Amino acid sequence: MRPTSADVDPASPARVLRSARPAGTRVNVGPVEIGGAGFVVVAGPCAVESAGQTESVAAAVAAAGAHLLRGGAFKPRTSPYAFQGLGEEGVAILGRSGTRHGMPVVAEVLDTSQLASMIDHVDILQVGARNMQNFALLRALGKVRRPVLLKRGFAATVEEWLLAAEYLLDGGNSQVVLCERGIRTFETATRNTLDLASVALVKQRTHLPVLVDPSHATGLRELVIPMSLAAAAAGADGLLVEVHGEPEAALCDGRQALTPAMFSELMHRLPAVLAAVGRSLHPRTAAAPAVRAVSP
């Protein structure tokens, strides 16, 4: 139920507005705090392809200082003939690599039926751009005790994005992180158009942390470092970046994947930009994620 307030549209965002929590929301994922003073970097492959591939990317991004490991196990592919992900096996692989390298993990949930198999292995449940307005999924995620990373739909207005987040908060889950991943415009030179103005706007309008995904936003690995630095300067709380050990052999989104060397360069260049806007990288702790138990 919407908190009541006179003279506003009763269907407009309410719980997500900054006025509802002026100090801002901090989302705690094991030792990592998203939305606090430290800038958080989520990195990993687009898709979990095998245990070996995931493990080598996890080792590389952990060594470079990533805080959280990402990897899709249930992939929302435009073509039904494209690699659909390893499913439950992929979730388990990701969880094990995250535990081994001290990184909580993020994976996308496409459907409520997948929640049961994901909940014990995944520290943050990602709702992808194609599912931002899957209201049944949002309602279900309002009831889980896991943080949710809510990506902006590629044709969603800021208002629609905030209302999607409102579903989660209204359902009882206040651990929500927003993620701008580019929107579709007339421009085709890049995969999408990174809407950094919306990041600055949403930071002002809401109390929720906001990440930027420069990988899906641009589709081109050579643009990922510059746009990551721009996101840091614009006030994002962190990044979600795709990295692959052999991008040319990736089963999904290879063109936008950073090599481990490029990811390491990004991590070296971020601190100067963050310092210019009075911020710094979140400390990297080697502690194993505390929020879930995973057998080795």
Ligand code: PEP
């Ligand atoms: C992803 O993060 O792998 C993904 C599919 O992203 P999006 O939903 O933003 O396209």
Ligand code: MN
């Ligand atoms: Mn991808």
